[in-house]
Amino acid sequence: MADVAKEAGVSHQTVSRVLNDHPNVRADTRARVEAAITRLGYRRNLVARALATKRSRTLGVVSFDTTLYGPASTIYGIEQAARTAGYFVSIVSLKSIDAAGVRDAIDYLAEQGVDGVVVVAPQRSAARALESLPPGIPAVAVEGTSHEPGVSVVCIDQVEGAKRATRHLLEQGHETVWHVSGPSDWLETEGRLEGWRAALQEAGRPVPEPLAGDWSPRAGYEAGKSLAALDGVTAVFAGNDQMALGVLRALSEAGVRVPGQISVVGFDDIPESEFFSPPLTTVRQDFDVVGRYCIEVLLRQIDAGPASHERLVVKPGFVVRSSTAPRP
Structure with missing residues (x-):
């Protein structure tokens, strides 16, 4: 960043404001900084940023059998919503989902320093595993329905x-x-x-x-x-x-x-x-809505603490085509 500042003839703080899309930067100054970034091939060091901010800007996702339409579409919706919010996604896909596998996956993601975790938990065994989440990790479960207390849930009705x-x-x-x-x-x-x-x-x-x-x-x-x-x-x-x-x-x-x-x-x-x-x-x-709600709930937990639990239910739609007709 110091090299970019020198190249553009601005301060280190101005470069930081441009990189973080701060509104209080003049258009000609922003253009000069962006041109310097391009000339120098500058890339932000995300590891250094994480150390400075205590945030990795990475969210973990645990799922399984992503060949199925539902889990695959859910992950895609989550990933798109996370990217819009400025987060990366680290995915652990399990061959089969059970309590031990979910705990191991969450532990692995926690070791990577993710800011929070989304668990695509369509099976009851996976839902039960969420009861024993490591303390302090914000988490959201994506389920068909939920009867498990103590965890935030986003589900389709x-x-x-x-x-x-x-x-x-x-x-x-x-x-x-x-x-x-x-x-x-x-x-x-x-x-x-x-x-x-x-x-x-x-x-x-x-x-x-x-x-x-x-x-x-x-x-x-x-x-x-x-x-x-x-x-x-x-x-x-x-x-x-x-x-x-x-x-x-x-x-x-x-x-x-x-x-x-x-x-x-x-x-x-x-x-x-x-x-x-x-x-x-x-x-x-609507898996796009599910993904957006998951990220919104998770970011609220990251800001407010994992003790704040929510349950959001997405209403399904219905599409009538020609496979149904009045009884003959």
Whole structure:
């Protein structure tokens, strides 16, 4: 910075103000400093800055299986929001997520000196691990829902999303709605099951036994074959869009017309959903909003201390396409 100041003919403090985008710098002075920075190839030493400010300007993220649409989209939203706020992101991606793995990952990030941690904790075992966070580390959990006290949470309202999907099908005149659920240890699965069941019970409709899946198109395909063999099935709510894709394939192979004979709704609104055959009606999760809320909550904790806990719930959207129609 001293070299830049000498090159630009300004003080060290002026260079600092330019680097930190301080408004009280004349335009011609800012241009002269920026030109000197370019000529000299100056880069700020982030390690030195961290030592001086006691802030690394880095946030840690713990997640797993980022091949899945939800975790991958959540991480992308967090990273974009962090960058907008002037922070870097250090990510630890676990093969499987459990209490010991989450604690080890958080310890690793703490050793790197991150200012705070976001844990993408869709499984109940990971949520429980947050109860034993190292003291003094600001942290936020991203979950489908949360019953764990003592930690800030940002989540999408899975229950409401499932209710909207189920009610949409009931409003189309279907007597009941069958459900292909996700893995049993996922919080999203619990929320979507709860919302689906509640919507049917509130309407006084029969509640079929859900078909268990694992988020994959293969699981949806197997469930779809079972549903195609049953009498009286006219509406299906799949726990995510990938399983809905498998359901659509199985029904097509069985000669069942969608939505002519069976209507299908998914959950997520993945980019491919509008190109399914037929285009998929689905619940939309806004991961950009989730990422922004996570960073906002985490930065408030960094400023106010980790004892300040918040719970922010993001309302889901609903996209109607041509995979649903009135009951035939």
